[in-house]
Amino acid sequence: MLISMFFIVTPKLTTNNSTMIAVHGQSVQLACSHVNPTNAVHDQIRVQWYHNNNLIFTGKKYTIHVINRSYILEINNVTADDEGYYSCTAKSLLSLNSIETIYLKVVPSHMMITPIPLNS
Numbered sequence: 117m118l119i120s121m122f123f124i125v126t127p128k129l130t131t132n133n134s135t136m137i138a139v140h141g142q143s144v145q146l147a148c149s150h151v152n153p154t155n156a157v158h159d160q161i162r163v164q165w166y167h168n169n170n171l172i173f174t175g176k177k178y179t180i181h182v183i184n185r186s187y188i189l190e191i192n193n194v195t196a197d198d199e200g201y202y203s204c205t206a207k208s209l210l211s212l213n214s215i216e217t218i219y220l221k222v223v224p225s226h227m228m229i230t231p232i233p234l235n236s
Contacts, residue, residue, distance in 0.1 A: 135219045138194040142225075148204035148216050150185040163187045166203040196222050 138144035150161055165172040165180060165187070172178050172189065179190040191198055199222040206214045 134217070135221065137221050137223055138191070138198070140194055140196070140222055140224050142194055143190060143192050144194055144220070146189045146191070146202050146204075146218050146220070148187050148218075150187070150206060161206050161208055163204060163206045165189045166205065167198070168200040169203070191220075194222055198222055 174180050177192055181188040187204060199220055201217050201219055203215055203217045
């Protein structure tokens with residue numbers, strides 16, 4: 117007798133930071149991870165990135181990498197236009213949604229302070 121079990125899983129996303137600082141002219145990576153407590157097949161979850169509610173597509177400006185269950189958005193040559201809210205959304209086949217948002221603050225390169233290690 118073959119018994120099939122199906123799990124209805126609401127996608128769950130996590131991020132490490134709610135705010136990040138990027139230096140003008142450099143690249144920055146934002147990441148969110150898909151948490152799957154039941155180990156259901158995560159291929160059935162679609163994850164997308166948005167900037168100020170506009171869907172992001174890969175190209176010269178943006179690259180999206182998927183490593184295991186981490187979805188990494190790389191923003192190249194950051195400018196003031198890149199400042200704002202970045203949302204990572206996950207949607208299951210059953211239209212169950214999860215959203216995590218990160219605010220990206222862009223600062224001029226002359227404003228960054230390099231930490232100096234303390235002598236022990």
